Amino acid sequence: PPRARAAGIAASFHRTTGSMYYEGRGVEVNFSKVEEWWSLSARQGYADAQFNLGLIFHNGLGVEQNVAEGMRLNLLAAEQGHPTAQFNVGSSYDAGDGMAEDPTLAAEWYQRAAAEGGLPSAQVNLAHLYTDGRGVARDHAAAVRLYTAAAEQGESEAQVQLASALESGVGIAQ
DSSP, rough: OHHHHHHHHHHHHHHHHHHHHHTSSSSSOOOOHHHHHHHHHTTTOOOHOOOOOHHHHHTTTOOOOOOHHHHHHHHHHHHTTTTHHHHHHHHHHTTTTSSSOOOHHHHHHHHHHHHTTTHHHHHHHHHHHHHTSSSOOOOOOHHHHHHHHTTTTOOOHHHHHHHHHHHHTTSSSS
16 A cells, blocks of 8 residues: 555655664764654654664663663564564573563574574574573574574584584584
8 A cells, every 4th residue: 555655665764864863874973863763763663763772772872771661662673573673682581681581582582583584693592592491492403403504604603502512412413
């Protein structure tokens, strides 16, 4: 429908305008303008804006730090399939940062970011959970598969973990 398309274009424009103020592209860096434009886009349901706005609130970048608001916005983006937001939500559950520590939910969000988004960092963190048996059943073979996928994308930590597994024969033939 033309209306939905127009709304999507507007939300994208608002996110891009906020990014210009964030990066100082053609304008002076201005965090109040960043918040204004990204908030407008986020309210329109644009996942990238929700994610970006979540980061500035979570980290207090140019705004008063509000971890709970940052996580709320990241969760909105994650639920729309934004892979980095899914990773951030998983990390927050993993570490108890902004929400109660819950390794099972961490594993679920890492799985989404790893499978849907192909994020090597999510693959590594999920592999760690499989190795430790936190939030998932201990499964060294699953961890090795995840380390392999991340290592093939150039993730150095995954390459080290995969080499260690190959040397020890844990989860894979020595």
